[in-house]
Amino acid sequence: MPAILVSGANKGIGLAIVEAILREQLDYRVLLGSRDAARGEAARNTVLANTACSSDRVDVIDLDVSDEQAVATAFAQVTENLQARGDQLAGLVNNAGIAIGSRADMLAVNSYGLRQVSEQFIPLMQNGSRVVNVTSASGPNYVARCSAQWQRFFMDSHASWQQLDEFMQQCLTSSELPGLPGDADYGLSKACANLYSMICARDNPQLMINACTPGYIETDLSRELTRGSGQTAAELGMKQPADGARVVMHLLFGDVANSGHYYGSDALRSPMDRYRSPGSPAYCGD
16 A cells, blocks of 8 residues: 655644545555654544544654654654555655744754655655645745845756755855845745755656645644734634645645646645735746
């Protein structure tokens, strides 16, 4: 039975993705990645109760995406898990992310962490397997506020990981770089994640690798960002985690023709340098 690894899957959108896979794709099982093992086991119990699926379709993987050694340990755990079952890793969902913390924290989890997991686990995947990077509309919104020079950087299909790494190191050593917004570290980290998705797709043409925004979803992360607004989640336009899983499910299992792109929460292709409202025409640029 092919397996799909989902990081940050013990709650919120990650947990909703796990449940959607178990309910809708009966020939697949899930490796539920969680930074905290106890929370991972609790999440596993929740999805088993909610989906009434067989217990052998969900295994917990201890996975802290920002810790290089923890990622290596998770790789060994996954490899052993797959070999014991005679299975293949058919999908990877890089969902883990944070929105509160320093610029260093944001880049460590949302950008470097996403790459660490991808580089470690992609070698386990067969041709045609899919990788979905859950980023955010904050990425394109950030790029839209950049100077033309930096917009070209974030949209450069020929960019290398070395160039992106050097840029992020610059961002870590300098609080302000000319032409970049200085007040949007979360958007910065997600713009970097989108660019890495494009680089990773180009470097792995045997796979289908795309990024997406789940939309404005009510999670612990979003509630923290909007605390003190005086409005309810519904009043703020937030949707439920199950809604955020829709585009991920499309990119994992749907009819997706190309790799290295970014998709909106409505599962239509979107530009990486500006916001496209859900329901508006799909982006058709390069």
